Amino acid sequence: MEALPDLTLHRPATLAELRALLDANPTARLLGGGTDLLVNLRRGIDTPDVMVETTRVADLHGLSVADDGALTVGAAVTLERLAADPAVRAGWPALAQAAEAVAGPTHRAVATVGGNLCLDTRCVYYNQSEWWRSANDYCLKKAGEMCHVAPKSKICFACFSGDVAPAALVAGATVRLSAPTGEREIPLTDLYREDGAAHLTLAPGEIVVSLTVPSVAGWETAYRKVRVRGSVDFPLAGIAMAIQRTDGQVTALRLATTGTNARPLLVDGIDALLPAPADEAFLDTLERLMGKQMQPMSSTFTPQTYRRRVALNVMRGLVGGEGLRV
């Protein structure tokens, strides 16, 4: 691990101050709880001159349910608070389960919703010390010219491994963004693209201000992840589900994955299969549909074929409602 680089840390108290600091320092890095970013700084992956912290910005700490039933969570709300909030636990179980499944308790006490949604992608060739990466001639994601995972590829296959995004995606969430030019709201799915080196679509200086999750009343929602170390670990695969069942038929279904692609993946094309009974034939069809869209690569310590099998088995357990067939 490297020593932290010399840098100036700003700790604004309002969104207007934070905006002004980012506008005045276009190369500044935004710091949430720092549970991922600080590790990357200590690895020499990032060497910012200026960092601007979100956690003291009062405007980013809201957590409220509107009259239309939608939940809005500020970007600086901690995952500990999100997971423990009674309204979230009752109304958005998958979201609470996902927040509760991130890292360990001490991480969650400071880790923020904004930091989790904007979590950097991960790869065994990237999350390494400076000397390790330099000895390997770096990689496509940072300072190098080749993706060691897919040497002929022009794009990077580092993997998105945040837990909260899939749970929010299956509820049809949106994010509010603040840019030097003003604010805008976009579907959460549009925050991401399938490129491990540039998986966020944020414009320069643009930040996430809040996450809004519509009511999921009438839906059964769940988030399940599998990880190597049960007490504290990134998902080797995580699946979020929102489902409606009527008279033994699945009438509505949304599935999203993490740990499988360079972005959290909202599975496409499920509507065309519904209504359908949640039987083996339907689960086989879902497997084929998801299997084509997932792209686990050898970017993590667990083999890609294993992660694919785990993701599909977790999906079968959730949709089939009969426990995991692992």
Ligand SMILES: Cc1cc2nc3c(=O)[nH]c(=O)nc-3n(C[C@H](O)[C@H](O)[C@H](O)COP(=O)(O)OP(=O)(O)OC[C@H]3O[C@@H](n4cnc5c(N)ncnc54)[C@H](O)[C@@H]3O)c2cc1C
């Ligand atoms: C041992 C260990 C285990 C972990 N396990 C998991 C896990 O199981 N699941 C998981 O999801 N994560 C895991 N993490 C990663 C991390 O702890 C979490 O993802 C956490 O939620 C990140 O939030 P943060 O506030 O600390 O982000 P930070 O580290 O502060 O920031 C992360 C990134 O988000 C950007 N960012 C922060 N806030 C905003 C914003 N409002 N708008 C735009 N960009 C922003 C930062 O610039 C940075 O690039 C783990 C980390 C460690 C060290």
